[in-house]
Amino acid sequence: SKTRKISLRYGLIDMKKIITGYLKGNYNDSSDKFETINGDSLTSWNDFSWNSKHYSTSIVIPSEFTSKIKTDGKKSIILDSKIHTITHVLVNASKILTKSESNDIDAYYENGVIHLFDNTSDGYNGCSKMIYDNFENIMNICFDLVNECDCPTDEKQKKQVLEGEEWGGCPKCTFTTNYCQTKNKKLSKKDALEFFSIFKKDKK
Known part of the structure; x- marks a missing residue:
């Protein structure tokens, strides 16, 4: 099988x-x-x-997981529900690992790269460096957030999902408390789970 890799960069x-x-x-x-x-x-x-300028951990997403839609950076994430959801979950997991406040970490996506950056006026609060140094743990937390969440719990919604209807998730897994252009709409929990199940590090 083809080896899949995520490349990381840390810097300004x-x-x-x-x-x-x-x-x-x-x-x-x-x-x-x-x-x-x-x-x-x-x-x-x-x-x-x-x-x-902001310190950032920049995550290069393999092209097979990114949309081929050509658009500007501001709109590209909301047109790609998979990347949109992956970004939300990465931010949520990063907040758990760094024990940070809701807006200490923010994200920006463009051209196949998710930037998780220190969201402060001076561009540095140490969160992005912790993300870079503990990225395998971040990916495991991401997987657990999505995999262990039992949403949807409503029987009607469960039936709709089983019949193939898209489900975006909930505040426990894929929603963000940061600003979201779609207000936590146009998400895909299924796509996020598929992604993180591939890249999570097996626990020993």
Whole structure:
């Protein structure tokens, strides 16, 4: 069988963040119902941008697990439910291992690479280095989070999943408390479990 490997990198990444607008609406509504406020709708709007450096563990995902959709970095993760879910679970597992606060670790995905970075103003809090040094443990925690979660517990939802309907997971396994563009929608627990079952380190 073909050997599958994940490559890791640790170091500084440059990030440029641009605020081009914002969405206005009820949090419980789907994002397509939100009103977009930007330069098209508000003539006085000015984009705001800034550059920052962050220490990061960058995870190169094998191409067989990534979408072939060509798009910009901001949208690529929400169009690929597998990578989207894998990223959520990696962040959740990293918070468990590092015992960090909810926003100490954040993630960015682009071009087949998931960046787990220190989310602080000075770009360093030590979390990403702990992730890099303990990555096998992180992957085992990821597998356990998804594999040991018994969702869905509702009988109707269980039946729908057995009949092939996609199930995104729940707050115990795949949902994130960090900002999520889809508000924990468009996830795939099944795809995440498949991925982490392949790459988890067998416990001795």
